Amino acid sequence: xxxxxxxxxxxEGGWRKGPWTAQEDKLLVEYVRQHGEGRWNSVAKxxxxxxxxxxxxxxxxxxxxxxLKRGKITPQEESVxxxxxxxxxxxxxxxxxxxxxxTDNEIKxxxxxxxxxxxxxxxxxxxxxxxxxxxxxxxxxxxxxQSGQQQQQLGQDDDATSAVVDDNLAEVxxxxxxxxxxxxxxxxxxxxxxxxxxxxxxxPGDMSPYSYDDLLGSGGGDVASAGAAASxxxxxxxxxxxxxxxxxxxxxxxxxxxxxxxxAAGAGCCWGSFPPLQDQGLAFY
DNA sequence: AAAAAATTCAACCGCTTATTT
DNA sequence: AAAATAAGCGGTTGAATTTTT
Numbered sequence: 001x002x003x004x005x006x007x008x009x010x011x012e013g014g015w016r017k018g019p020w021t022a023q024e025d026k027l028l029v030e031y032v033r034q035h036g037e038g039r040w041n042s043v044a045k046x047x048x049x050x051x052x053x054x055x056x057x058x059x060x061x062x063x064x065x066x067x068l069k070r071g072k073i074t075p076q077e078e079s080v081x082x083x084x085x086x087x088x089x090x091x092x093x094x095x096x097x098x099x100x101x102x103t104d105n106e107i108k109x110x111x112x113x114x115x116x117x118x119x120x121x122x123x124x125x126x127x128x129x130x131x132x133x134x135x136x137x138x139x140x141x142x143x144x145x146q147s148g149q150q151q152q153q154l155g156q157d158d159d160a161t162s163a164v165v166d167d168n169l170a171e172v173x174x175x176x177x178x179x180x181x182x183x184x185x186x187x188x189x190x191x192x193x194x195x196x197x198x199x200x201x202x203x204p205g206d207m208s209p210y211s212y213d214d215l216l217g218s219g220g221g222d223v224a225s226a227g228a229a230a231s232x233x234x235x236x237x238x239x240x241x242x243x244x245x246x247x248x249x250x251x252x253x254x255x256x257x258x259x260x261x262x263x264a265a266g267a268g269c270c271w272g273s274f275p276p277l278q279d280q281g282l283a284f285y
Numbered sequence: 286a287a288a289a290a291a292t293t294c295a296a297c298c299g300c301t302t303a304t305t306t
Numbered sequence: 307a308a309a310a311t312a313a314g315c316g317g318t319t320g321a322a323t324t325t326t327t
Contacts, residue, residue, distance in 0.1 A: 019295070019321085041312070057313070058296065093315060108316070109294050 016050040020059055024049060028056055029064055062103045069101025073110050081107055082115070 010017055016024075027047045035046070037060065040053030049056070073081070077099055084095040092104035092111075099107065 017297075039312085053312075054298095055296080061314090062295075090316065104315075105295075112317095113293060 011050070014050065015052045015055070017055070020051075020063075024051065025059070025064060028059060031056075032060060032064075062105050067101055068103070073102070073106075077102065078110075078114075081111060085111060085115075 020028075027049045028043060028051075031043050031047050031049075035042070040057040040060075043049055043053060043056045044051060051059070080098055081095060084098060088094050090108070092108040096102055096104040096107050
């Protein structure tokens with residue numbers, strides 16, 4: 001262990017590293033105001049800031065840019081992240097383009113902390129357990145009361161009841177189902193437990209009928225690595241082992257992109273009405 | 286009350302792709 | 307045409323903060 005205990009905020013090869021100070025931010029902001037974005041390597045020369053161009057760009061893009069949206073990811077944004085991730089894998093900058101004001105870094109962090117396989121937080125797990133129990137009880141009650149009547153109104157809320165699909169093709173449930181499930185859940189959750197903040201950030205992927213393992217096939221590989229592998233060979237003809245699903249999805253980029261943008265823009269989610277996917281014979285539905 | 290564990294997220298690194306010289 | 311430089315991307319790290327024990 002090299003003696004330097006405070007490796008953070010250090011200086012290395014003439015460049016400062018670590019967290020930015022307010023003064024540094026000020027210099028950088030002033031630079032951009034005068035010279036515009038870009039030519040990051042001249043920041044140091046012109047302003048005297050002891051930061052590499054790379055560091056300057058990162059700081060601007062991820063933190064100082066005025067058009068950044070601050071604050072928590074909203075449930076709507078979350079839905080978009082999940083759907084686009086299901087479609088594109090770890091192509092964070094691509095996903096970020098559909099979320100104005102959010103950076104790829106932010107989305108990546110969000111996804112990793114909330115949805116990376118095996119990492120649902122304990123809070124969320126607990127909240128979820130409580131919620132499911134409550135819901136079960138409510139359903140039982142309402143069934144007793146109005147036995148046999150139309151349950152249409154609940155139709156979209158439950159994976160088990162609504163996402164019923166042809167068993168032959170659909171061992172993988174569509175991301176659409178997940179998202180609708182999510183919205184439905186959210187609504188109910190909010191009504192039942194408006195104080196339970198966690199619930200707002202809970203994601204259907206953990207309770208919905210599909211998992212990334214399913215998507216990837218038997219291998220059980222973790223999605224991040226699959227995505228990583230694919231991004232390396234992106235666009236090429238290489239196949240990942242067990243990753244044919246992703247490969248074929250990624251080739252759909254052009255077909256689907258515009259629709260996804262619309263989708264992200266707020267029309268709500270419209271996976272169910274994506275003819276191209278069906279036309280191409282993907283076994284999603 | 287305090288120590289340990291878990292989580293978050295800003296910033297880093299190495300690599301790839303795009304642009305400029 | 308090719309070398310050099312800049313920008314962009316995704317994975318990873320670790321200090322700071324929060325939660326749990």
